[in-house]
Amino acid sequence: MGFHTYDVERADALEDPDRFRYCSAEELLAALAVPGDAVVADLGSGTGFYTDVVAPHVGTCYAVDVQPEMHDLYREKGVPETVETVTAGVEDLPFGDGALDAALSTMTYHEYAGEAALSELARVVRPGGRVVTVDWSRHGPGEAGPPRDERFVVGDAATAFGDAGFVVERAESRRETFLCVARR
Template sequence: MGFHTFDIDRADALEDESRYRHLSAEELLAVLRPHPEMTVADLGSGTGFYTDDVAPHVGHLYAVDVQEAMHDIYREKGFPETVETVVADVASLPFDDGALDAAFSTMTYHEFAGEASLAELSRVLRPGGRFVVVDWTATGAGTAGPPTDERYSVGEAASALENAGFSVDRAESRTETFLCVASV
């Protein structure tokens, strides 16, 4: 699967509230289980659509994206004071070992999935830290999101996480997406 990023010229689509049909803010919060002392990272944060849902519930949230232009759009929109933008690839995160209590990825796992990224994520999560993934499934129709040949199935994602030392607590397939909740 090839690496790609979301087209910055289509960034306004990342603010479309119909995205909640794939993952509601309430469901994300329920599986992430945030609290005010947590330090969390949104991997592939884009324009901060889901970042904004989590930020009020944590002490510090890193909005991580490989495209500075996405952060520029997020800055124009305005973001909560608990948010700090970080330009980085998931395979090379600028955090200390065990610096994060949790991380989440919404519709971006297919953009960074790989051994190096999962090993890096395992490094920066504290022992017991959670990783929540909701992404487009390879078994979906492909009417939204990336082409199906650029996606992973829930089984592939769960296996990759287990191979990287994660314990998969929940893995479920949906119509167009999958959900994995794992911990280190």
């Protein structure tokens, strides 16, 4: 992982519906654009806030988090039938080559960004599969999220995905965040 992981003591904040202002459920599902039987991984799933958005629309959604305590909190909340929790870092995913139709990352790219993690995503996402990344922008005012010096700009993320063998289909900056959609 990158600079730090999210503080488990503050995990209740991950369930705040106000988070949809950074990425709505509809936008996330449209960016993923996967069929109903897809196998998807939510990278840095935390308590499952965005995992719960995706789960009803796919065959399997892996909730991947490096902190087992986040999975404990998710289980207390109630994990949907189509979700399997996986304790792992993005740089060492326990999936076979091309096993995922897509992956998503909401507000966690800054925690794992790096060559090893993106190479691992290139390995586990099937050719033609997508990785949808929404994260805090370095150009944002910094009112929410990690310190600005731990953030990236969309161009840096797009370049990193391109260097890892992805084709960037969409790269947009917003007030506090950015969206990057990359196809393997």
